[in-house]
Amino acid sequence: MSGALYRAMLKGNARTIAGYTAGMVFYLWLFIWVYPSIQGSQSLNALLSKMPSGLMRVLGYTVGMTHLSSFLGGEFYSLLYLLIMAIYAILTAGKLVAHLIDNGSMAYLLATPVSRVRVAATQAAVLMTGILVIGAVTTVGALVGAHWFVHHAGLNAGHFVEMNVVGVLLFAVVAGYSFAFSCVARDERSALAFSAIVTMAFYALHTVSELSRHFHWMGRLSLFSAFNSQQLIRGQGHFAEVAPALVLAAVALFIIAIAGFRRRPLAL
Amino acid sequence: MIAVRGLTKRFAEGRGIFELTFGVKAGEVFGYLGPNGAGKSTTLRHLMGFLRADSGTATINNLDCWTEAPQVQASVGYLPGEIGFFDNMTGREFLDLLGRMRRHPYRDRRMELIDRFELDVNVPIRKMSKGMKQKVGLVAAVMHQPSVLILDEPTSGLDPLMQQRFLELILEEKSRGTTILMSSHVFSEVERVCDRVGIIQQGTLVAVQDIHELRQVQRKVFTVRLVDPDDAVRLKAAGCRITRQHDRELDIEVQGNDNAVIKALAHVEVGTLDIHPLNLEAIFMQFYGRKEA
Numbered sequence: 001m002s003g004a005l006y007r008a009m010l011k012g013n014a015r016t017i018a019g020y021t022a023g024m025v026f027y028l029w030l031f032i033w034v035y036p037s038i039q040g041s042q043s044l045n046a047l048l049s050k051m052p053s054g055l056m057r058v059l060g061y062t063v064g065m066t067h068l069s070s071f072l073g074g075e076f077y078s079l080l081y082l083l084i085m086a087i088y089a090i091l092t093a094g095k096l097v098a099h100l101i102d103n104g105s106m107a108y109l110l111a112t113p114v115s116r117v118r119v120a121a122t123q124a125a126v127l128m129t130g131i132l133v134i135g136a137v138t139t140v141g142a143l144v145g146a147h148w149f150v151h152h153a154g155l156n157a158g159h160f161v162e163m164n165v166v167g168v169l170l171f172a173v174v175a176g177y178s179f180a181f182s183c184v185a186r187d188e189r190s191a192l193a194f195s196a197i198v199t200m201a202f203y204a205l206h207t208v209s210e211l212s213r214h215f216h217w218m219g220r221l222s223l224f225s226a227f228n229s230q231q232l233i234r235g236q237g238h239f240a241e242v243a244p245a246l247v248l249a250a251v252a253l254f255i256i257a258i259a260g261f262r263r264r265p266l267a268l
Numbered sequence: 269m270i271a272v273r274g275l276t277k278r279f280a281e282g283r284g285i286f287e288l289t290f291g292v293k294a295g296e297v298f299g300y301l302g303p304n305g306a307g308k309s310t311t312l313r314h315l316m317g318f319l320r321a322d323s324g325t326a327t328i329n330n331l332d333c334w335t336e337a338p339q340v341q342a343s344v345g346y347l348p349g350e351i352g353f354f355d356n357m358t359g360r361e362f363l364d365l366l367g368r369m370r371r372h373p374y375r376d377r378r379m380e381l382i383d384r385f386e387l388d389v390n391v392p393i394r395k396m397s398k399g400m401k402q403k404v405g406l407v408a409a410v411m412h413q414p415s416v417l418i419l420d421e422p423t424s425g426l427d428p429l430m431q432q433r434f435l436e437l438i439l440e441e442k443s444r445g446t447t448i449l450m451s452s453h454v455f456s457e458v459e460r461v462c463d464r465v466g467i468i469q470q471g472t473l474v475a476v477q478d479i480h481e482l483r484q485v486q487r488k489v490f491t492v493r494l495v496d497p498d499d500a501v502r503l504k505a506a507g508c509r510i511t512r513q514h515d516r517e518l519d520i521e522v523q524g525n526d527n528a529v530i531k532a533l534a535h536v537e538v539g540t541l542d543i544h545p546l547n548l549e550a551i552f553m554q555f556y557g558r559k560e561a
Contacts, residue, residue, distance in 0.1 A: 004368030012356050104352025108362075108408060111316060111346040112369040115338040266318040268348055 002114045002122050009126040013092065017130040020088045024081070024134055025141040031076045032145040035068055054211045068146055068153045069160065069233045077163065077229035082203070085134065085171040090195040092130055093178035096123040097261065098188035107268035120183060120261040124254050127175050135168035162239045163232035169246035170227045174199060176253025183261035269294040269416060269447040274324035275314055285310050285471040287324070292449050292464075297442050299458030299479075300451040302468035308451040309349045311468070312420050315449070316346055328416055342370075345409040349420035349451070351401045359389035359396070359404045366408050374411045381407045384433055398425040406434065410441065417441060419450040423457055435461055489544045490520040490529060495537035506532035 038044060048056065097120065100106040109119050139161055146153040178195035185191035202223045209219030219225040226246060231237040270292040278284040285307040292298040302308050313319045314326045317337030326333040331340045354362060367373045382389055385403040393401060402425040409417065422438075423431045438461045441448060452458050458465055459479065466476045494500065494516045503520065504510055508529055512519040516539070522529050533541070 002369055004365060008354075008357070008361070008365045012354065100352075100354075102352075103355075104348055104350040105354050107316075107318070107346070107348040107350075107352070108366060108405075109369070110318065110337075111341055111344070111348075111409075112366060113338045113342040114369050263320075265320060266313070268313065268316070268318045268350070 001125060002118055005109065005114065005119065005122045006125055009096065009123065010129060013095075013126060013130060016088075016092065017133055020084060020130070021134045021137045024084050024138045025145075027080050027084075028072075028076060028138060028142050029145045029149070031072060032068070032142070032149045035071050036150055038071065039068075068150055068155050070230060072142065072155075073163065073229040073233035077167065077227075077233070081138070081167060081229075082224070082227075085131070085167070086174055086199050088134060089127070089131060089171050089175040090178045090192060090199065092127050093175055093182045093195065094188050094192045096127055097179070097182040098185055098191040101266060101268070102188045104268055106266065110266070110268065116262045117258055120258040124179055124258065127179060128172060131168055131171050131175055135164055135171070139164040156233075156235065159233055159235040162235070163229055163237065166227055166232055166237065166239060166242055166246065167229075169243055169250065170223065172250035173223060173246055173253060176250045176257065180253055180257035180260060183257040184264055269296075269329065270298075270315065270449055271327045272311065272315070272324070273326075275311065275321050275326055276323045277310060277314065277319060277321050279310075283307075283471065285314075285468075288468070288471075288473050289324075290466050290473060290476055292447055294447050295442070295445045296464065297438065297448040297450070297462045299462035299465040300449060300468065301453065301455060301458060301465055302451075303453055306468045307471040308453075308468060309420055310471075312346075312349075312418055312449070312451060315418055316344070317341070343414055344416045344418060345412065345414035346417075347405050347409040347419040347422050349424075351398065351405060351425070353393040353401060353404070355394040356392065358392050359387065359400075362393060362404060363389065363408060363411065367411070370412050372412065374413070377413060378407060378411045381411060381437075384437070385430060399427060399430065402426055403430070406437075410437065413444075415446060417446055417448045417450070419448070421452060422450055423452070423454065431457065484524060488522045488526070490522055490533075491517065491542040491544065492520060492533065493517045493539040493541075495539050499536035502536055503532050506535070508532050 097106075100109070106119075110116060142160065142164075143155070143157060146155045174195075177198060178191075181191040181194040182188070185194060205218045205222035206224035208215050209217070209222065209225065226242050228237050232239065272288050272290050275288040276284070276286050278286075283305075288307075288311060290298075300308055300311070310319065311326075314321055315328060315333050317333045317340060320334050328340050328344060333340055354365075357365070363378060364373070367378070381387075385407065387400065387403045387407065389404075391400070393404065396404070402422075406422065409419065423434055426434060435457065438448060438450070442461065450458065450462075462479050464476060464478050465482070467474050489511070492503075497516045500510065500513060500518055503518075506528075509521045510518050511521045520529055
């Protein structure tokens with residue numbers, strides 16, 4: 001790590017992080033704000049109960065929509081949250097290494113006595129700081145929003161925080177492989193393409209696996225299966241096993257990324 | 269100080285650098301010349317530890333440039349050939365960052381350089397012209413007073429006045445004992461500051477020459493306008509090499525024998541006289557094996 005580089009890079013990315021955080025909290029509050037009007041709708045819940053179970057799993061509803069937690073877990077955390085976090089992780093990972101190699105500015109950083117390993121580790125820390133900030137503010141924002149907009153929200157704060165922790169760790173892994181692509185790909189475009197393809201493939205596997213029991217095995221191949229927001233928000237998501245596994249995977253990916261960066265040729 | 273031994277790096281399509289061997293002594297200014305794409309930047313990237321050689325070694329201060337890159341960089345200043353910066357930073361923020369990464373702000377030296385190059389460091393770098401960016405890069409390369417300077421096409425983008433300031437800076441660094449390796453495809457700028465020059469062509473070092481020796485073999489052309497055109501015969505008889513004659517005007521090529529030519533000229537009526545030193549460019553053309561300048 002280089003403290004000076006970390007501060008400078010964080011400052012350069014502060015707007016981006018603030019933007020994603022603000023966007024996330026805005027959407028989250030919008031969801032929480034409309035929830036009471038949906039909650040009261042008996043007909044909607046009756047309709048949902050008549051839908052085929054496979055379709056409901058794909059849409060993220062396995063427990064109906066009678067609680068704010070299942071509404072958020074099924075609606076917000078099964079799509080928008082994933083989308084915003086994935087875009088942040090992929091784009092920022094590309095920007096922090098591959099972009100600097102592409103435009104040549106990496107030369108100035110590596111022309112200082114700070115080693116490649118330290119430069120890469122610092123950039124990784126900047127990337128992770130963003131994910132932590134977005135994740136943490138979203139968590140607090142949701143709890144505050146639920147308190148403000150919904151009477152008797154009935155949101156179990158402990159389980160909700162657990163779900164968010166798993167969400168952050170999930171994207172630590174996404175950031176990990178995106179960062180690895182950023183460190184070793186020949187340019188930023190290919191780094192972004194690889195990261196996006198892998199992420200979409202994981203998401204597609206997860207979605208298909210939910211459709212029918214025949215495809216259930218596909219879920220085991222998908223990273224996104226680790227983030228079962230509906231189960232986690234009710235405290236049934238195997239937090240104790242999932243969280244450490246994600247931490248290990250993320251750490252391993254970042255180590256691979258930094259090792260790759262250390263050895264790669266750089267035309268600077 | 270800088271030692272390159274058998275350095276080879278092959279790229280696709282037969283490009284790269286092949287078996288390069290040369291050294292730069294402490295306190296020496298070495299000009300690294302060659303046309304675009306000859307392998308100048310590739311060589312410098314090996315010295316900076318950005319590329320790993322297929323075979324051979326590059327060392328600075330006896331430290332291997334690949335395996336001991338961070339230690340090497342503590343004493344090296346580098347100006348990349350491609351100008352790329354952090355778009356959102358101002359010049360000052362950028363220089364601050366590099367100073368802090370070197371754990372020293374180098375304030376006085378930096379201010380002096382900023383004044384010298386008339387640089388406005390409060391402008392965001394993305395709004396700077398190419399020349400301004402080049403100046404920021406130069407300040408970044410020399411502000412920490414490194415003992416070795418590696419400069420890739422340092423004067424590109426600088427206007428003539430700033431080129432002059434740059435050459436003064438190089439001479440100043442040289443007098444401080446800094447070892448300098450600078451690449452260029454403009455011969456005249458190297459001619460003025462370098463002690464030795466190496467010429468690279470298609471990845472191979474074709475010559476390493478002492479600049480003083482080069483000067484000695486440097487040819488000059490005296491362009492003489494005679495009052496009486498028949499005097500040309502007398503000059504020829506006196507041993508002058510006439511390479512061009514057009515009516516009364518003729519070119520006499522001179523190589524180290526200025527005095528003889530002047531004596532010969534003293535015996536004829538000279539209307540006007542111009543002396544053009546043939547620059548190193550012309551001398552180097554023989555290495556390149558092509559005629560165009």
